[in-house]
Structures are given as structure tokens and as C-alpha cells.
Amino acid sequence: GNSVTQMEGPVTLSEEAFLTINCTYTATGYPSLFWYVQYPGEGLQLLLKATKADDKGSNKGFEATYRKETTSFHLEKGSVQVSDSAVYFCALSGADSNYQLIWGAGTKLIIKP
């Protein structure tokens, strides 16, 4: 079945550091890929998405590229801020799972000033 694996956290970085959170997936067909962010005490927000191979999703300085050859969708940001501290979830959705979201375990990101 479909699955998503993302790096375990917490990930602790200093402000202005470069961020990478790894995400790989297993899926049949051609799923869409997502990154969701959950700030402390809040619900989930869609951060970015990509619907086909080689697409790059981007938002708020974050970006991720849909790599079919490596089945990856790594999240990157060039210079993180304290306000980026949150839990980040990688997810996929496809027709073969009736478009239900398949979630990674989440990665907690802590940015220190």
C-alpha cells in the first residue's frame, strides 16, 4: 500500500540556517504530494503541494520538488526564522486510495534565535 516516511525529529536549528526535512514515499500510480504545517496549538495548514513529477511547490520561502526517480519530496528553506518552529507533515493522495491523505509521522522543527 501507499506510505510516507519522513525524517524523525526534533530538528533543531539556529535562525537563518538552511533547512531540509526529508520525505520519501511509496505509491502505486501517480499521487499528489503535500507538505502541511501545524503551529503550536493550531490545526493543520497546507504549506505547499505538487501534483506531478518534477513539479516544484513553494510557499513562504519553503519549496519541495516532486522527484519520481527517487520517490522523494524533501522540504527545503534557505534561511529559517524562529516563527517557522512547528511540526511539518509530509502526505500523499492518490486515486488508488480514494484520495485519502496518507501521512508521514511528522517532524518537529525548533528554531533557536
Add this chain to the structure above:
Amino acid sequence: GAVVSQHPSRVICKSGTSVKIECRSLDFQATTMFWYRQFPKKSLMLMATSNEGSKATYEQGVEKDKFLINHASLTLSTLTVTSAHPEDSSFYICSARDASVGGLETQYFGPGTRLLVL
């Protein structure tokens, strides 16, 4: 656009009482709504999927008589936790989807409801 609200945001209740949580899509019609449960420091667990006008489809291990879901209209779904017990304490999150808004693959999430059963 694509805003989903939940009410209440936080509720404390006594064991044995029932609690109703509302999920509304504010600016689009949600043909499908999902209810999730999130345990501390864990990912989301899908509880059930509801389509407007039909019965909800529950995931394996979720008691449908305990977690009553009603998708009354294209903008409102409710989750009622019946005879709540302390082990039902959790963060409940709904999401909504409409094919005309973001496609079949995109869900928009509410802010969540934190339930504490004493």
C-alpha cells in the same frame, strides 16, 4: 479562500456526557468531509469519511455508535462523541474537500477541537 472552521475550539466535559463538534466550510461547498484524531506528538489518525447526504464510512477500529457523524449539508458536518470517557480526550480535526476547490486530492483543515474528559 477554502476556509474551514471548527466549534468549539476547546471543551471540557464530565465523563458520561456527550459532546458535539461542528465543522463548517465557510467559502466553498464540501462534498466530502473527514474527521481525524491526533494523539500527542503523533500524526493524524483518520476516523471517518462523510459524504453529504449519505452515511459516514468509518475506519477500522473506530466505533460508529460512539462517534456519530452527520454531514447535514454541503457546508456542515458534526461529530458527536457519545458517553465520553477520559480515554476520548484528544485533539479532533476535521477537513473538507471539494473537487472544484483544489481538486480531489486537496483537503482543507479546520483549526481543531481539544477535548478533555474529566
